[in-house]
Amino acid sequence: MTATDAGMTAGPLTDSPSASNATHRVLNQPPPRVDINEYTANIPLQQYLHSVGEAEGDGELEATGAVVGSAQFQDDARLAHRNPPILHTHNKYGERIDEVEYHPSYHRVIGQAVAAGAHTSAWEDPGKGANALRAAQFMLFAQVEPGHACPVSMSHAAVDSLQLAPELAGEWLPRLYSRQYSPELARGKPGALFGMAMTEKQGGSDVRANTTRAEAAGDRHLLTGHKWFCSAPMSDAFLVLAQDDAGLGCFLVPRVLPDGTRNVFMLQRLKDKVGNRSNASSEVEFANTAGWRIGEPGRGVRAIMGMVGQTRLDCILGTAAGMRQSVAEAVWHTRHRRAFGARLIDQAAMTNVLADLALESEAATVVSMRLSRAFDNDAGPSERAFRRLATAVTKYWVCKRGPNHAYEAMECLGGNGYIEDFPLAMRYREQPVMAIWEGTGNVIALDVLRAMATEPESVEAFFAEVRIASGENRVFDDSVAVLREGVAAVAQAPQDFAGQARNVVERMALALQASLLIRFAPAAVSDAFVDARLGADRTFNYGGLAPSADLAAILARA
Known part of the structure; x- marks a missing residue:
């Protein structure tokens, strides 16, 4: 029987072109959000970089904005997360190598970040606004691919601790400042x-419970023990805490020794993490591993705390970068998709949610720039006291949000948001690490209480900053007055308020954000933020902005 005999038209056994096109035509989907300059599109970051961070550098940031917004960079970010690092403990000849293999896309991403100075430019070229400029670079790269930001951040932060060992600093700082990546x-x-x-494994945040030992051996120490978390294990060197006869010390442990041989650095396994998939985190064993002392004997925690303070700031920057990605993707989608006869962004319930998300992102951005400015090398005693408390306060709240x-x-x-082809699924898994890394919520909140007791000048510096905005908004003024009274009581006996530490720190963080927005943001932004976060009807469920809020003005900046 022929096709004609069966009543079918002779020819290819396919649907007609018109039928095929009708069923496969894509309608009402947003275009790809690619080849957008992520710096020039980010109005709050541009404005706060100059007004709050007191930095210049639009040309450099526009160049970075074009890179990270390109289709190529976004594809590299996707590939780096879809192809996580692979541990190779031995080579094919049975020799121990302890290496981690990354996808080439990861190396392209981190190479571009290093070339832009997202790691150590603020140390290499210090001055007013240097840290805000570096922070903006860091945020732009972390907005699209957050995993590489871990070694970039640690490299920036290590400079602070290395300065305690001038001989080691002379050897390592030129390499840290380099814009070359291999x-x-x-x-x-x-x-x-x-x-x-x-x-x-037995201590976690309680690093004084560490059991790794360091024994003196000539110009170095030999370390024996283990570490439960060692992030970015293919870095060139590490700051490591270990016990010696003087107590807990800080040591520089290189992967390659001065004679060119490999240091003992036995990678046991890579962590199977919820997010941060492009970045390797490992467990590592030391067995007579060479390390050089940083800082004074027995003062290892003090030696490494400068690094911790810097990385806490980068947790804030990384979270703010993620918030910006979330807002940009949500606004893009809702501006290009229609339902029930109108664009999604024009429908009242969605407009309110988007504006509230934009407010949160803007508040995180402004406080990021203010804290970055406080880390510049012209910071005096009051500015250093401010950043000591404000960084911990902000790290708790912004990262928690x-x-x-x-x-x-x-x-x-x-449904698109829940699909791995779109970046917000990755972002949802990524954000918790910022709240956990360098101090979980309880650790940070209790650290704030400890600072109140041991460094009272930090409390005064914090409220001196907040009070600059006094007299502009009654709700803000009333809220700060109540907060100041409460903090005064806590500072007298912090140990009695441990159970309320989170509430205290939350209110302090909101007061600082509100103060900065009142001073530097348009009234539409600051008024809405103060009302939503400090007002009598405040709510932390997004989409609850009051009818008086100028949602259009807020979203125009997103």
Whole structure:
């Protein structure tokens, strides 16, 4: 029987072109959000970089904005997360190598970040606004690919601790300042990246419970023990805490020794993490591993705390970068998709949610720039006291807000938001690490209480900053007055308020954000933020802005 005999038309056994096109035509989906300059599109970051961070550098940041917004960079970010690092403990001949293999896309991403100075430019070229400029670079790269930001951040932060060891600093700082990146472990590389290894399986945040030992051996120490978390294990060197006869010390542990041989650095396994998939985190064993002392004997915690303070700031920057990605993707989607006869962004319930997400992102951005400015080398005693308390306060709150912010933005995309092809699924998994890394919520909140007791000048500096905005908004003024009275009571006996530490720190963080927005943001932004976060009807469920809020003005900046 022929096709004609069966009543069918002779020819290819396919649907007609018109029928095929009708069923496969894509309608009502947003275009790809690519080849957008992520710096020039980010109005709050541009404005606060200048007004709050007191920095210049639009040309450099526009160049970075074009890079990270390109289709190529976004594809590299996607590939780096879809192809996580692979541990190779031995080579094919049975020799121990302890290396981690990354996808080439990861190396392209981190190489571009290093070339832009997102790691150590504020140290290499210090001055007014240097840290805000570096922070903006860091945020732009972390907005699209957050995993590489871990070694970039640690490399920036390590400079603070290295300065305690001038001889080591003379050797390592030129390499840290280099804009050249190469992934291999080799002696004589022009550039270098740093990591850190503090926590152990029995102690976690209680680093004084560490059992890793360091024994003197000539000009160095030999370390024996383990570390439960060692992030970015292919870094060129690490700051490590270990016990010696004087107590807990800080040591620089290189992967490659001065004679070109490999240091003993046995990678046991890579952590299977919820997020941060492009970045390797490992467990590592030391067995007579060479390390050089940083700082005074027995003062290892003090030696490494400068690095911790810097990385806490970068947790804030990384969360703010993630919030910006969430807002940008949610607003893009809702501006290009229609339902029930109108664009999603024009429908009242969605408009309110988007504006609230934008407010949160803007508040995180402004406080990021203010804290970055406080880390510049012209910071006097009061500025240093301010950053001591304000960094911990802000790290607690901004990072705590990150995961739910990502979820709410993901919901704006509906089903697309839950699909790995879109970046907000990655962002939802990424944000919690910022709240956990360098101190979980309880650790940070209790650290704030401890600072109140031991460094009272930090409390005065904090409120001196907040009070600059006094007299502009009654709700803000009333809220700060109540807060100041409460903090005064806490500072007298912090140990009695441990159970309320989170509430105290939350109110302090909101007061600082509100103060900065009142001073530097348009009235539409500051009024809405103060009302929503400090007012009598405040709510932390996104989409609850009051009818008086100028949602259009807020979203125009997003």
